[in-house]
Amino acid sequence: MGKIKAYIDDTYSELVTKVSWPAWKELNASAVIVMVSTLITSLLIYLMDISFKFIMEMIYGFFA
Secondary structure: OHHHHHHHHHHHHHHHHOOOOOOHHHHHHHHHHHHHHHHHHHHHHHHHHHHHHHHHHHHHHHHO
8 A cells, every 4th residue: 555655745846846738828719629630520421421422422322
């Protein structure tokens, strides 16, 4: 049990004193970048899905 408490104390100390946390402005900028890139990626996947569906419907239309 003593090792677990020492680990938790060391972890807390390292997070408080040694980790450099980003400023609020940097955090907001990073969040915006992530949201925009996620939106662009999801739109590209959506367009690929729609085009694949169209192509497959054309191919299946030849055999129907």
